[in-house]
Amino acid sequence: MEFTGQIELIWEQTKVPLVVPVLKVLVVLCLAMSVMLFIERVYMGIVIVFVQLFRRKPEKMYKWEPMKDDVELGNLGYPMVLVQIPMYNEKEVYQLSIGAACGLSWPADRVIIQVLDDSTDPAIKTLVQVECQRWASKGINIKYEIRDNRNGYKAGALKEGMKHSYVKQCDYVAIFDADFQPEPHFLTRTIPFLVNNPQLGLVQARWKF
DSSP: OHHHHHHHHHHHHHIIIIIHHHHHHHHHHHHHHHHHHHHHHHHHHHHHHHHHHHOOOHHHHSOOOOOOOBTTTBGGGSOOEEEEEEESSOTTTHHHHHHHHHTOSSOGGGEEEEEEEOOOOHHHHHHHHHHHHHHHTTTOOEEEEOOSOOTTHHHHHHHHHTTSGGGGGOSEEEEOOTTOOOOTTHHHHHHHHHHHOTTOOOOOOOOOO
16 A cells, blocks of 8 residues: 555656656647648649639640541541450459450541450460450450560550551550440540640540449
8 A cells, every 4th residue: 555655656746847748749749730631732722723713724724626537538538446354363353354345436447446355364365365256256356465474563564565467557556454344435525635746745634433
């Protein structure tokens, strides 16, 4: 009991000069951080409002005109587009991504769908190849390509895909990851930026989940 009483006495004598100042410092720090967070939120709010009011949309910064059918040229008026889809054991999404690419609104004879399959699972390789054959039977110009290594991974597959002879006839390249599902109008919205603005080398679109 005497020992416990001594501990309580020591605590009573030290808590005011030691603990209270520490608590005061912590309170001040918390208040400072709260003020900083408030200022940050106000700043971000101002930036967002400014961007929404004064941002320059791509259509205003660069020339953009929709692709038009040419009576004399026919589909030749459309540039040839290569669509690359690198894959690696994409069992869950391969059908969706290939289907979305094959459903792009672009003349069928002016687009090549290139499926670059680096899958290591033979069963998945077969599934992807069969899916490509299914779309090919519908008249889609789709190429199923594999290689004997995985050098450079997906970037390496894209580079290797550019070495095929049929790629030389393509004017532009569109790249979609294996889990991308582009909207049908993707090419009709992006290609005109490249066609009408020769100084542009790349068009990047928003990726929505």
